Amino acid sequence: MxxxxxxxxxxxxxxxxxxxxxxxxxxxxxxxxxxxxxxxxxxxxxxxxxxxxxxxxxxxxxxxYRPTVQEARDIFAARRVLETATVSTVIDRLDDAARARLRQHIGRETADDRNDRWASLALTADFHIMIAELAGNTVLFDFAKELMLRTSIAIATFEVPGSPDCSPDAHPVIADLILAGDKAGALAAMERHLDEIEQRLNLGVTAPDPDDIVAIFQDIGIAPAKRGAV
Amino acid sequence: MxxxxxxxxxxxxxxxxxxxxxxxxxxxxxxxxxxxxxxxxxxxxxxxxxxxxxxxxxxxxxxxYRPTVQEARDIFAARRVLETATVSTVIDRLDDAARARLRQHIGRETADDRNDRWASLALTADFHIMIAELAGNTVLFDFAKELMLRTSIAIATFEVPGSPDCSPDAHPVIADLILAGDKAGALAAMERHLDEIEQRLNLGVTAPDPDDIVAIFQDIGIAPAKRGAV
DNA sequence: TATGATATTATTGTAATCAATTTTTACAAC
DNA sequence: GTTGTAAAAATTGATTACAATAATATCATA
CATH class of the missing domain: 1.10.10.10 (Winged helix-like DNA-binding domain superfamily/Winged helix DNA-binding domain)
Known part of the structure; x- marks a missing residue:
């Protein structure tokens, strides 16, 4: 399926x-x-x-699916849990094949001209999925894929228009730390990276426009989801 | 659904x-x-x-579903990742309501006469699910429920007949450590508990009976799953 | 003009029917 | 007694048509 x-x-x-x-x-x-x-x-x-x-x-x-603010936070919290675990595992079982895949992906990311925004978006998501795959745990791999999808939806829901998803050098830095076997550094870098992505979203309880009843009820957890893009 | x-x-x-x-x-x-x-x-x-x-x-x-040996190990590895995270979170945000629920559940577990094996099995699974619920993260809660189910299937697949699922005092010990706010102790106890459950399963690469071709191919990852209980 | 009731349209949900595949059964051959 | 083949039965999968519900449009009314 x-x-x-x-x-x-x-x-x-x-x-x-x-x-x-x-x-x-x-x-x-x-x-x-x-x-x-x-x-x-x-x-x-x-x-x-x-x-x-x-x-x-x-x-x-x-x-x-339209996540609430709380669910968006939960998604990122879950990602911190899972992705620190997978990064740690990847470092523990790093072999030549894994090193090659990491380097290859970073190469593609840096070569990306960012003109094709769609391809760039898919590429950045692939980085995190690849790490989960390299950890070699099918269960965590499945969870990671689901979390990446839900992250995409959360970003689409709460992003402030115009801001990029994450700084362009975050992935190469993490990859280098993994390749160097620096577990503490890699874990810290991954957590910072996830924090950064989350903080670019508008998850604060900013008082909504008093006329925007959609935003008001959304803050209480009531999503419209009637028809169209609302 | x-x-x-x-x-x-x-x-x-x-x-x-x-x-x-x-x-x-x-x-x-x-x-x-x-x-x-x-x-x-x-x-x-x-x-x-x-x-x-x-x-x-x-x-x-x-x-x-019939998990392979590798998948069974992956399930337990995933549980270690998730459940240590949820235990940690539970300790951080412990309030009176959470304390009451923990105590209530342990009370029911100790009062369980273990005559009704079916009820006992459901009760032990509920302990882990409750902890995930108390962590307050809906995403991790959903993952935990899925992992508990898959654990049940893995146990049913690989348990050595006659052995109990886990020692009867494991849950009270963990609960006490959580209630005491002893994070390091609770995490260690939970990991020991999960290790214990996993080690009671027959996940070793014990050479199968040369005549039992079902077991032989199962070890290679080929599950029969034709019809009936095989 | 805005609101409320009614009828129409569109979309989803369910049931029944038929086709495709597999499994079983029976039987013949070695 | 086992293996191989063929027919029969059972089960899953897909198509169709129909029923139920919700969304829309129309019209009347204040």
Missing amino acids: DDDPVVQGILKAISQKRLKPGTKLGEDALAQVFATTRIHIRQVLAHLASRHIVTHFPNRGAFL | DDDPVVQGILKAISQKRLKPGTKLGEDALAQVFATTRIHIRQVLAHLASRHIVTHFPNRGAFL
Whole structure:
């Protein structure tokens, strides 16, 4: 199911932040876009709902998940837990193949001209997924993939427009510390990196515009998610 | 979907180890057992497959997940990562309500007469889930629930018959250390506890009976999962 | 103009039916 | 007694049509 082209397409659109949280994913519309049947789409949406990528409202349809502020914080807290563990494990079991993959990825990141914003976004997410993969634990790997997706949605929900996702040298620094076997340094760098990403989001309890009832209720945990991108 | 009575029933049967790994979960059979329609069962099985509780083989049906030795180890490694993190968080944010819930649960565990093996099994799993809940992170809470389920399946797959799941005083000891605010002690106790559970399983590469071709291929990672409990 | 009720449209959910695949059973051959 | 083949039965998967619900549009009314 995870290798289904429709699932891949939707996940790709999410990680590239082309789909906005709250967007309705209509069955007929998706069936037409991907040239498939409504049943197929229905199965895909059920799968995405099981993975908290999509929220299903009875008789209303599926909407791209919209995290609350608290859930966004929880996602980052979970990432700190998991990714420090995977970084630590990667350093412990570093071999030539792992070193090569790390260097290769950093090479691609630095060579990225950042003109193609979509490709750049996918590339930065791949760094974290690769580290989880190198840790060699399939369970943590699955969790990491899910967390990266939910992070993309959280960023799309709470980012302040115009700011980049993270500083361009964060990944090379972490990779170098891993390659050097500096566990304490790598862990600290990873935590700083995640903190930085989280702090660029607008997760503060800034008093919303008194006229913006959507933002007001959203702060209480009530998401609209009616139709369209809201 | 998680609160669906059929899902609840299947998950309960798994955590009580009444369902053996590899068991076929036929659509018609389940529909009859739960007095519902095949469509409903089909949705439930798809959901369980998304959560790695069940494995779906095309045109063959759904079978209760059977982890390999490596995956079982990965599950326990993931639990060490997550549960040490949640224990640490629980100690940091311990309040009266949390203390009361901890004490209440330990009270129920010690009062348990262990005559009802099924209830006892559910109770021990609840301890770990409760700790994840007290940590107050919904993401980690969801992961913890999934890991507990997969642990139940792993135990059912690899336990040596007759041995208890864990020593009866492990949970009270951990709870006392948490209540005392002894973070280092609680973390160490939790790790010991998880190690103990894992080591009671037969995850070693003991040379299988040369005639038991099922065990032989299972060691290589090829699970039979044909039909029935194998 | 804004609000409320009603009818229409569109979308999701469910049931029934049919096709495809697999598993079982039966039987023949070595 | 085991192996191989073929037919039969059972189970899963897909298509279709229909029912239920929600969203939209229309119209009346204050």
